[in-house]
Amino acid sequence: MQCMNTQPPLCKQICVIGLGLIGASLAQAIKDNGLSERLVAVDRHTPSIDEAIQHGLLDAGSAVLNEVVFGSDLIVIAVPVQAVQAVFVDIKAAMDNGQLATDCIITDVCSTKVNIIDAAKAVFGSLPIGLVPAHPIAGAENSGYHARRATLFVNHSVIICELPTTHNSAIAKLRQLWEAVGANVMSMDAEHHDRILAHTSHLPHLLAFNLVEQLASHDDNLDMFRYAAGGFRDFSRIAASDPKMWHDIFFANESAIVSALDEYGVYLQTMRQLIIDKDSTALMGLLGRAQAARRHFGHMLASTPYTDTSAMSASYNITPSNTVLGTIAIPGDKSISHRSIMLGSLATGVTNVTGFLEGEDALATLQAFRDMGVTIEGPDNGKLTIHGVGMNGLKPSKTPLYMGNSGTSMRLLAGILAAQSFDSVLTGDTSLNKRPMERVAAPLREMGAVIQSTGHSGTAPLSITGRATIGKPLQGIDYEMPVASAQIKSCLLLAGLWAEGTTTVIQPEVSRDHTERMLSAFGYPVTVDGNRISVAGGGQLTGGDIAVPADISSAAFFMVAAAISQNSELTLTQVGINPTRTGIIDILKLMQADISLSNETHVGGEPVADITIRSSNLKGIEIPEHLVPLAIDEFPVLFIAASCAQGRTVLTGAKELRVKESDRIAVMAEGLQTLGIDCTVTEDGLIIEGKGIEREGIEGQNSKVNNSQPVFGGGHITSHHDHRIAMSFAIASLRASKQITIEGVETVNTSFPGFAELANHIGMSIKVDNAAV
Numbered sequence: 001m002q003c004m005n006t007q008p009p010l011c012k013q014i015c016v017i018g019l020g021l022i023g024a025s026l027a028q029a030i031k032d033n034g035l036s037e038r039l040v041a042v043d044r045h046t047p048s049i050d051e052a053i054q055h056g057l058l059d060a061g062s063a064v065l066n067e068v069v070f071g072s073d074l075i076v077i078a079v080p081v082q083a084v085q086a087v088f089v090d091i092k093a094a095m096d097n098g099q100l101a102t103d104c105i106i107t108d109v110c111s112t113k114v115n116i117i118d119a120a121k122a123v124f125g126s127l128p129i130g131l132v133p134a135h136p137i138a139g140a141e142n143s144g145y146h147a148r149r150a151t152l153f154v155n156h157s158v159i160i161c162e163l164p165t166t167h168n169s170a171i172a173k174l175r176q177l178w179e180a181v182g183a184n185v186m187s188m189d190a191e192h193h194d195r196i197l198a199h200t201s202h203l204p205h206l207l208a209f210n211l212v213e214q215l216a217s218h219d220d221n222l223d224m225f226r227y228a229a230g231g232f233r234d235f236s237r238i239a240a241s242d243p244k245m246w247h248d249i250f251f252a253n254e255s256a257i258v259s260a261l262d263e264y265g266v267y268l269q270t271m272r273q274l275i276i277d278k279d280s281t282a283l284m285g286l287l288g289r290a291q292a293a294r295r296h297f298g299h300m301l302a303s304t305p306y307t308d309t310s311a312m313s314a315s316y317n318i319t320p321s322n323t324v325l326g327t328i329a330i331p332g333d334k335s336i337s338h339r340s341i342m343l344g345s346l347a348t349g350v351t352n353v354t355g356f357l358e359g360e361d362a363l364a365t366l367q368a369f370r371d372m373g374v375t376i377e378g379p380d381n382g383k384l385t386i387h388g389v390g391m392n393g394l395k396p397s398k399t400p401l402y403m404g405n406s407g408t409s410m411r412l413l414a415g416i417l418a419a420q421s422f423d424s425v426l427t428g429d430t431s432l433n434k435r436p437m438e439r440v441a442a443p444l445r446e447m448g449a450v451i452q453s454t455g456h457s458g459t460a461p462l463s464i465t466g467r468a469t470i471g472k473p474l475q476g477i478d479y480e481m482p483v484a485s486a487q488i489k490s491c492l493l494l495a496g497l498w499a500e501g502t503t504t505v506i507q508p509e510v511s512r513d514h515t516e517r518m519l520s521a522f523g524y525p526v527t528v529d530g531n532r533i534s535v536a537g538g539g540q541l542t543g544g545d546i547a548v549p550a551d552i553s554s555a556a557f558f559m560v561a562a563a564i565s566q567n568s569e570l571t572l573t574q575v576g577i578n579p580t581r582t583g584i585i586d587i588l589k590l591m592q593a594d595i596s597l598s599n600e601t602h603v604g605g606e607p608v609a610d611i612t613i614r615s616s617n618l619k620g621i622e623i624p625e626h627l628v629p630l631a632i633d634e635f636p637v638l639f640i641a642a643s644c645a646q647g648r649t650v651l652t653g654a655k656e657l658r659v660k661e662s663d664r665i666a667v668m669a670e671g672l673q674t675l676g677i678d679c680t681v682t683e684d685g686l687i688i689e690g691k692g693i694e695r696e697g698i699e700g701q702n703s704k705v706n707n708s709q710p711v712f713g714g715g716h717i718t719s720h721h722d723h724r725i726a727m728s729f730a731i732a733s734l735r736a737s738k739q740i741t742i743e744g745v746e747t748v749n750t751s752f753p754g755f756a757e758l759a760n761h762i763g764m765s766i767k768v769d770n771a772a773v
Contacts, residue, residue, distance in 0.1 A: 010176055013038040015072040017065065017087055019048045021140055022109045023078030024148035029181035031057055032150045040068040048145040065090040070099045077108040082248040084108060085119035092123055105130040105170045111197055112252040113161050113190040130170045133161040133190060136183060143242045154182030161190040198256035203264060205246055206257065208239040281387055284377050314746035316726065316756065318733040319765040322708060324561050326762045327571040330550035332357040332382060334751050336606065338408050339518045340546045341365045342416065344386035345374040347522055347541035353384040355548035360750045361406035368413060371397040388543045391497065396422035400461065403428040405661065405750050408487055411440045414462060415491035418449035419498035421468040427461040431661060431721060437462055440491045447474040447495055476501035476537060483656060484509035484629035489533065497524070499537040507531045509629045512580040521605040549576035549608040554752045556584045556634040557727050562613040563593045564644040565734040566707040570762060571612045578606055583631025587638060591618045591645055615705040620647030620690045628653045636728040639668045643677045644711045644735055645690035652685040662722040671729055675712035675736065707735065714738025723747040727755055730766060
């Protein structure tokens with residue numbers, strides 16, 4: 001095969017000892033990438049050596065080390081772990097007789113590391129300065145020279161155990177080698193490596209071998225294997241691995257494997273007893289946590305979304321359309337979905353939730369409480385059953401709590417966790433870890449919390465010290481918020497549930513009050529006196545039924561869609577119209593949009609209504625600052641409405657938009673200008689020159705609406721992976737003259753899974769491209 005590497009070789013000569021699957025695959029990768037001037041190998045199986053030389057893989061080979069090793073500057077030991085000490089004896093002899101330099105790099109690919117180091121000490125006395133124990137986490141069902149694959153290590157992890165006795169240049173060169181064959185290299189202490197691998201690799205292989213042996217020994221073994229389902233085949237596949245290799249590994253890592261087996265036995269006995277006792281709640285909790293954790297860890301390690309495992313490359317390609325019609329149901333309210341999980345988990349008794357939003361943000365909150373020991377059944381078509389653990393029933397998570405892209409999850413949970421007895425860490429994806437967290441950390445510290453944020457700008461991860469370490473509970477405070485923020489307010493009120501005394505939050509403007517309403521629905525007293533909201537610590541929450549209304553922030557996109565398009569009429573059913581969230585309706589009405597509400601009622605303590613909106617001749621306005629906090633999440637799509645309005649629209653007092661998932665003022669302005677809209681960014685807002693046509697008919701009415709004239713051109717929009725930016729520019733296509741392409745739309749699933757499908761259902765034309773990278 002032609003060399004794929006254009007750089008000089010890393011080594012003059014590499015010697016691979018053992019041409020099994022790993023050794024031969026690494027040799028092939030070294031050869032294909034031109035990483036060594038010469039490549040030699042040692043293997044007792046002479047036919048493998050002969051074939052490798054015939055294939056041009058090796059420059060030389062032998063069954064005896066001293067016949068080929070002379071001049072090697074890197075040796076890779078790829079033999080069963082119990083044979084490594086004998087190999088070290090041969091290597092030392094080669095060093096003693098001058099065939100090898102004493103600083104020759106010596107590494108291995110074995111699954112255990114402590115015994116490799118012990119073997120080296122036994123042979124060499126003091127550890128060679130070139131010894132770098134390593135372990136590629138890769139394999140295949142088939143073994144041997146013929147199963148080799150040069151790509152075996154691509155995107156797989158390789159663990160390097162950096163010893164204090166090893167020369168830095170040896171570590172650096174080995175790291176270069178593994179990275180050159182496509183592996184992801186990480187460092188780990190040898191003892192820690194053996195403990196981790198005992199649980200994640202050695203124990204699963206041991207159990208697979210044991211299960212196959214159990215079934216093979218059964219009287220009905222023929223039928224058992226004949227009718228074995230996919231689960232058996234998937235789980236037992238690894239029992240086809242090399243028995244000699246695993247025999248050696250099990251003995252080499254005896255202590256860690258026995259410990260892992262003992263721990264597994266306890267879990268197995270617990271599950272056995274749950275089945276005998278028919279403890280449905282506990283068994284569902286165990287199975288649910290396991291299912292969610294399996295999915296969650298993959299997303300957490302890769303910082304990927306929950307509902308879309310593709311790379312961050314999804315885009316919308318939108319063909320302009322003019323009219324939207326129909327009656328549709330909007331997904332559940334994200335803010336209320338978050339809070340239903342939090343308060344339901346902390347309540348006494350069972351909470352049944354309907355209408356839960358199965359978007360990534362809410363799923364992050366759900367997973368966090370599962371990680372803290374709460375049994376949660378679902379979600380199943382928006383239905384959840386939460387078995388509350390009470391105010392003091394949360395347990396410490398064994399891993400950092402991963403919030404994905406959800407700022408609400410992180411900021412509200414910070415308040416809850418600041419009051420718990422145990423330590424905790426909150427982290428998120430790359431985007432969330434750049435967002436400001438001192439706005440909640442600082443007032444929590446005033447209550448006595450010990451919270452450490454990251455970097456000079458005070459971002460996540462957040463490390464929170466438990467009250468058991470501090471030795472005293474939080475203290476209630478009076479806190480004047482510098483900005484109207486429901487997240488800050490909710491964080492402090494939730495912390496106040498455990499604080500001594502009363503916690504009072506004074507807000508400069510009204511902000512959404514879902515936390516106050518839901519606390520009351522769970523039976524916890526909340527005092528509201530104008531803009532002062534107070535809770536006294538020491539109360540209890542009682543579980544019940546929570547119906548999550550449709551999300552008005554999600555409905556906003558379709559409200560604007562109907563208002564700006566031609567001959568359109570949409571009815572959005574049972575949308576939450578909490579007065580702290582209706583800024584979008586108030587602002588659109590000031591712009592003279594044709595909106596009406598019907599079927600008004602209350603669901604779970606929240607007011608809801610059907611919202612109908614028709615084509616409208618919108619008018620530019622100066623947006624009243626008191627409405628800004630009531631529509632903070634809806635401004636991206638309101639900017640689209642303003643672009644379609646007649647005259648100028650001016651927004652001020654909206655600095656909060658600059659610290660959302662993106663700087664929504666700057667990003668929206670950039671996109672609007674790309675589509676031909678004249679707009680000016682200010683310190684705390686945006687000025688938009690609307691391109692709507694003159695209004696016809698009687699002043700104040702929409703009797704002769706003509707929204708057929710394009711306002712936007714076409715073009716390529718970068719959403720900066722902000723879900724509301726992406727959806728807003730999708731709505732702009734209703735008044736565009738050419739196709740609009742929007743990059744980075746996979747994050748739409750954080751708040752509105754199924755957005756494109758619903759938009760197409762009412763007449764839009766969005767094609768989703770999920771091309772992986």
